[in-house]
Amino acid sequence: MPIETALLAYRIAAWVTGVGLLVLVLIAMPMKYIFGQPELVAVVGVTHGFLYMIYIVCTLLLAERGRWKPLDALLILIAGTIPVASFIAERRVTHRVRAGRSPVS
Template identity: 30%
Template sequence: MDKLFRIVALLEGVSYLLLMFLGMPFKYLKDDPQFVKMFGMPHGLLFIGYVVLAFVLKSHYKWNNKNFFIVLLGSIIPFGTFYVDRKFLR
């Protein structure tokens, strides 16, 4: 389960960056929503998976409420999941 969470965290972080730094500029600067459509659904599923796995693994990692909040916050801040992986999952 640990390895799965790390993989989901990595993929969620990459999908978020692709959505923010490729999809959004194309949508609003080029008026082309193709990349948002392409990256949006996978990112949404990975985000939900990340949050669910964080709740499942909270007791395994013995995160206190502050650390658990940081882990959850990592899913909505660009590059956050990479920080969480380095700080809490290794």
């Protein structure tokens, strides 16, 4: 798989994971803890977990293609667990990969 294909897969996974995490944190969790309706957390939480696993695979494939340092890959993986961070990481990774640079340093 060429690096541009790996980058595209990573970008899609980062956005989908980021949106899923925002829905979980901003909509589903308030519905559970404020309004006592846990059903949405059950669905969105499992969905986000599945999407995060895809994000991990896409990130690791891109890291392998780009010959990233393990710490760089780890930091980008962690970005998928922090609301909004996956969007910021995606922009940074995209610019740096296209410039042929490391995604973090």
